[in-house]
Amino acid sequence: MQIVIIGNSAAGLSALSRFRSIDRESPITLISAESGTAYSKVLLPYYLRRKIPYENLFIRRPEDYTQAGIKTEFGVKVKRVDTESHTLTLEDGRTIGFARLLIATGSRPFLPPIEGLAGANVYHLWTLSDTEQLDSLFRPGQRALVIGSGFIALQAAWAAQQRGLKVTVFELLPRIMPTVLDDRAAAVLRQKVEEHGVEVRIGIHTEAVERTRKGLLRVQTKGHPPLDVDLIIVGAGVRPNTELLDGSPVQIDRGIPVDEYMETNVPGIYAAGDVARGPTAFGETHQTHALWPTAVEHGRIAGANMAGRSVPYQGSLNMNVTEMFGITVASMGKFIEDEGLTSHVIDEAGQSRYVKIILREGIPIGAVALGDADDTVILGRLRPWIRNQRSLPDVGGFLEGRYLLPRQVA
Amino acid sequence: MRIVEVDPTSCVACRNCEYACAFKQTGDFDIKDSNIRVNFYPEERACIPWTCVHCGEGWCMEVCPAGAILRNPETGAVEIDANHCAGCKMCLLACPSGSIHFDKVELVSKKCDLCGGDPACVKFCTSGALQFVEEEEAYSFRRESLDNKLKRLFGLNKRGS
Numbered sequence: 292m293q294i295v296i297i298g299n300s301a302a303g304l305s306a307l308s309r310f311r312s313i314d315r316e317s318p319i320t321l322i323s324a325e326s327g328t329a330y331s332k333v334l335l336p337y338y339l340r341r342k343i344p345y346e347n348l349f350i351r352r353p354e355d356y357t358q359a360g361i362k363t364e365f366g367v368k369v370k371r372v373d374t375e376s377h378t379l380t381l382e383d384g385r386t387i388g389f390a391r392l393l394i395a396t397g398s399r400p401f402l403p404p405i406e407g408l409a410g411a412n413v414y415h416l417w418t419l420s421d422t423e424q425l426d427s428l429f430r431p432g433q434r435a436l437v438i439g440s441g442f443i444a445l446q447a448a449w450a451a452q453q454r455g456l457k458v459t460v461f462e463l464l465p466r467i468m469p470t471v472l473d474d475r476a477a478a479v480l481r482q483k484v485e486e487h488g489v490e491v492r493i494g495i496h497t498e499a500v501e502r503t504r505k506g507l508l509r510v511q512t513k514g515h516p517p518l519d520v521d522l523i524i525v526g527a528g529v530r531p532n533t534e535l536l537d538g539s540p541v542q543i544d545r546g547i548p549v550d551e552y553m554e555t556n557v558p559g560i561y562a563a564g565d566v567a568r569g570p571t572a573f574g575e576t577h578q579t580h581a582l583w584p585t586a587v588e589h590g591r592i593a594g595a596n597m598a599g600r601s602v603p604y605q606g607s608l609n610m611n612v613t614e615m616f617g618i619t620v621a622s623m624g625k626f627i628e629d630e631g632l633t634s635h636v637i638d639e640a641g642q643s644r645y646v647k648i649i650l651r652e653g654i655p656i657g658a659v660a661l662g663d664a665d666d667t668v669i670l671g672r673l674r675p676w677i678r679n680q681r682s683l684p685d686v687g688g689f690l691e692g693r694y695l696l697p698r699q700v701a
Numbered sequence: 702m703r704i705v706e707v708d709p710t711s712c713v714a715c716r717n718c719e720y721a722c723a724f725k726q727t728g729d730f731d732i733k734d735s736n737i738r739v740n741f742y743p744e745e746r747a748c749i750p751w752t753c754v755h756c757g758e759g760w761c762m763e764v765c766p767a768g769a770i771l772r773n774p775e776t777g778a779v780e781i782d783a784n785h786c787a788g789c790k791m792c793l794l795a796c797p798s799g800s801i802h803f804d805k806v807e808l809v810s811k812k813c814d815l816c817g818g819d820p821a822c823v824k825f826c827t828s829g830a831l832q833f834v835e836e837e838e839a840y841s842f843r844r845e846s847l848d849n850k851l852k853r854l855f856g857l858n859k860r861g862s
């Protein structure tokens with residue numbers, strides 16, 4: 292049974308190892324548009340700010356692929372998928388047949404429709420080659436504008452600041468990290484960002500980018516004087532890489548919707564990772580998380596089912612953690628107060644510590660923690676409660692580090 | 702492989718295990734550095750020491766975006782390679798029992814490595830609540846396998862996500 296996996300990253304590699312743990316025999320071809328062995332996207336900002344050396348970006352050695360007994364096609368893009376004849380067409384014209392196919396092509400950054408933005412000196416922090424390019428441009432004294440304030444945008448801002456650049460962050464919405472933090476947490480983080488000398492402007496509408504004769508970028512905004520910078524890093528969201536399916540019967544709807552077996556509407560064709568929209572722990576059927584752990588879980592489920600098992604996915608529980616500007620920021624599940632929800636909050640502004648657990652009828656459904664890494668550990672312990680919908684009667688005690696296990700069990 | 706088995710009914714909450722673990726790592730007795738932690742359940746008047754159980758297919762190992770968490774082929778322990786850990790803390794959030802901690806000096810994550818096969822916490826346990834036993838025999842006092850126990854306690858599969 293010929294297996295083809297498109298994507299040499301979190302989802303594709305997790306599927307590969309799961310598949311191989313069940314089926315040692317079936318031939319597998321792993322295809323990636325990027326050349327070279329797999330690297331970790333999550334680590335790119337760590338390299339950029341010199342926390343880790345370049346070689347630590349790579350999470351596979353060439354021999355890992357040989358040992359897995361697979362054929363690799365790296366540095367070549369898949370152009371088209373023909374579901375009738377079960378073949379793929381590569382950009383160099385070659386075709387590859389498949390019995391089962393996994394699409395783990397991930398996503399790519401989106402360029403907002405700002406006049407003049409597309410062009411020279413505008414970058415993303417998304418791939419290894421983006422990172423290498425930014426690395427060569429990060430010289431002390433350069434001025435950088437970061438458009439967007441999500442996880443990746445702020446990590447780019449921090450790396451740039453750490454490398455001696457003068458950094459400004461623009462966020463269109465009224466607070467930073469709009470999709471990962473609540474208002475209060477965003478305010479605490481913003482203060483940290485600003486303490487590091489990064490200027491943050493929220494609720495700002497970028498109207499146009501002009502290129503001056505000196506090669507600078509002049510950024511025009513509504514209601515503010517123009518800002519001159521040497522480079523712009525755009526972190527304003529991502530779009531799934533689904534072009535290879537254009538014209539095929541595989542359903543696309545802001546990503547590839549998959550069922551609980553990670554299979555698309557076309558039998559034998561699976562999707563996983565950033566490109567896929569799978570079930571969540573909260574019962575939603577099709578969601579994009581664009582997170583590493585979700586991609587790993589997706590891949591594991593897809594790999595098992597492609598190998599003939601019948602393993603349903605329990606649904607993803609979004610979790611996110613990072614350290615930036617000297618503070619650990621973690622969130623998971625649903626963490627915005629809404630009607631019918633209660634919250635338990637620790638807010639020690641003086642120590643830049645903020646922890647919030649959101650509950651629905653006593654059952655935790657999400658949390659945010661800012662401050663020390665110890666609170667991240669507590670959030671990790673909360674995951675089983677959220678997953679298993681166990682009620683947590685003593686939230687205060689839990690936050691103090693008691694109650695490792697649900698009380699009725701202990 | 703052998704793991705640290707915990708018998709909560711024998712634990713007397715002396716926290717010697719925490720001191721032993723901290724000392725082994727740092728040469729100092731700051732129990733905040735310990736990888737094993739004693740959890741208190743005041744209403745139930747119970748305490749349970751807890752440390753990594755070196756899950757069969759640990760979710761931390763799978764999720765680590767640096768590939769820094771590996772099983773030691775000799776002891777079977779799930780270990781963090783400090784030279785490859787980027788300090789992203791994903792494993793802290795992934796571990797359902799809170800058994801991974803952050804080393805604020807080295808800026809990497811750390812966890813129980815079974816002290817290379819001779820765990821200090823067990824050696825210094827005053828009540829016999831901690832035993833270093835074969836995985837299959839662990840938790841036999843409840844006549845259930847470790848995986849089942851985990852599943853019941855955390856509602857997880859072996860992998861633990």
Ligand SMILES: Cc1cc2nc3c(=O)[nH]c(=O)nc-3n(C[C@H](O)[C@H](O)[C@H](O)COP(=O)(O)OP(=O)(O)OC[C@H]3O[C@@H](n4cnc5c(N)ncnc54)[C@H](O)[C@@H]3O)c2cc1C
Pocket residue numbers: 297298299300301302303322323324325332333334335336367368369370395396397398416417418442443532535563564565566581582583584586610611612613789
């Ligand atoms: C800078 C940065 C920091 C991040 N930090 C975090 C973090 O802290 N926490 C977190 O949870 N997530 C983080 N993420 C997100 C995380 O990296 C992604 O969710 C994850 O990589 C998704 O994995 P994937 O396998 O689905 O896709 P990707 O990692 O995007 O890999 C896609 C693969 O498909 C290949 N491909 C794409 N199109 C084609 C084609 N047409 N033909 C052949 N091959 C193709 C690519 O070459 C690549 O190998 C970060 C991302 C970035 C960029």
Ligand code: SF4
Pocket residue numbers: 764765766767768769770781785786787788789790791792793809810
């Ligand atoms: S903190 Fe280190 S060991 Fe833990 S997931 Fe991140 S890189 Fe891996």
